[in-house]
Structures are given as structure tokens and as C-alpha cells.
Amino acid sequence: MTDLQKAESYIESHLSGNRISHVYSVCDTATKMCRLLGKTEYCKAAYTAALLHDITKEFSNERHLEIIEKNSIQLTEDDFRSPEILHSFTGAAFAKELFPELINDEIYGAIFNHTTGKKDMTFLEKVIFLSDYIEPKRKYDASHELYDYFMNNIGEKNILEKACLICLTNTVEYLEKNGSHVNSRTIFAKEFLEERLG
Numbered sequence: 610m611t612d613l614q615k616a617e618s619y620i621e622s623h624l625s626g627n628r629i630s631h632v633y634s635v636c637d638t639a640t641k642m643c644r645l646l647g648k649t650e651y652c653k654a655a656y657t658a659a660l661l662h663d664i665t666k667e668f669s670n671e672r673h674l675e676i677i678e679k680n681s682i683q684l685t686e687d688d689f690r691s692p693e694i695l696h697s698f699t700g701a702a703f704a705k706e707l708f709p710e711l712i713n714d715e716i717y718g719a720i721f722n723h724t725t726g727k728k729d730m731t732f733l734e735k736v737i738f739l740s741d742y743i744e745p746k747r748k749y750d751a752s753h754e755l756y757d758y759f760m761n762n763i764g765e766k767n768i769l770e771k772a773c774l775i776c777l778t779n780t781v782e783y784l785e786k787n788g789s790h791v792n793s794r795t796i797f798a799k800e801f802l803e804e805r806l807g
């Protein structure tokens with residue numbers, strides 16, 4: 610069994626059914642995105658990051674805190690205000706602990722930043738961030754609309770950044786509408802792209 614097959618088998622035996630289909634749908638979307646953007650050299654990294662991005666999503670809050678402490682993950686008070694984002698940070702560390710040979714810095718970053726986004730994301734970070742939101746198994750109209758927008762405008766300049774900005778704007782609006790805290794990483798990501806895209 611290759612390391613990647615071991616990771617697939619781990620995901621298939623530890624995550625719930627719905628989560629597994631979401632994970633593989635992110636794998637499909639992320640690799641398709643790399644191919645369509647002419648960056649086939651990123652397909653394997655995109656697949657690996659997508660496969661492992663939600664590895665700790667079903668962990669308890671205590672388990673997240675243990676991983677954060679054990680790995681000395683530097684988080685701020687702001688990060689702890691949104692418990693649902695912790696799985697990104699712990700997922701990166703946990704995936705690296707379990708599959709060190711699969712997780713390089715780039716893949717670590719893509720998992721770490723997949724929920725909040727961050728200022729000046731790398732290509733892989735943008736691919737995973739966007740794929741997680743638009744994969745076709747998502748049940749939100751906004752996700753389907755953004756998937757169609759992305760696929761229909763694939764040849765347009767900065768399409769990946771434009772789609773990420775829409776995703777970030779939707780996320781901020783959704784959180785504000787629900788009275789939820791908006792993480793500063795998300796605000797920085799959005800402001801950075803607004804400035805970049807003018």
C-alpha cells in the first residue's frame with residue numbers, strides 16, 4: 610500500500626459517510642481545478658490536501674485543544690472564538706503526525722487555512738479553500754452558483770482569485786447575518802484580494 614492509499618483507508622474508516630463523500634468531492638473538484646487552470650503539477654498535492662483537510666473535523670473540542678497544545682500551534686484569542694474553525698489548524702498538525710511523508714509545508718498550509726483563508730494565499734491554499742466551498746455535493750445555492758461561475762469563466766484572468774473573493778464575501782455575509790464572529794484571517798484574506806483585484 611502506498612502512503613496515499615494508507616491515508617485514503619484512514620479517512621474511509623474514521624470519518625462518517627457524509628463527510629467521506631464531501632472529502633472525495635473536494636478531491637475531485639481540487640484536482641479538476643488544477644487541470645483546468647493548467648497547473649497539473651499541483652494535482653497530487655491538491656488531492657492529498659483535499660483528502661486530509663477534514664481529518665479532525667469530527668474531533669471533540671478537548672481533542673482539538675490537546676492537539677493545539679501538543680504541537681504548540683500558535684493561535685490567537687480571535688481563533689478560539691469560532692470553535693468550528695479549529696479543525697483546520699488541528700487537521701494540518703494531525704495529518705502531519707500520522708502521514709509525515711505526505712505532508713510538506715505547502716500541503717500543511719492548505720489544510721491549515723482551508724476554513725478561514727488568509728492574507729496572500731498560495732495557489733494550493735486557494736484551490737483547497739475554494740474547492741471546499743464549491744464542491745458539487747454542498748447543499749447551498751451560493752456554492753452551486755459559485756461552482757458554475759468558476760467553471761464557466763475558467764479562462765478569465767485571475768478567475769481563481771475572483772472566485773475566492775466571492776467565497777470570502779459570501780462567508781463574511783453569512784456569518785454576520787447569523788450573528789457569528791468573523792475571524793480576522795478571513796477579513797485579511799478578503800481585503801487582500803479586494804486590493805489585488807482592484
Ligand SMILES: [Fe+2]
Nearest residue numbers: 662663666724
Ligand atoms: Fe473543513
Ligand SMILES: [Fe+2]
Nearest residue numbers: 631662663741
Ligand atoms: Fe471540508
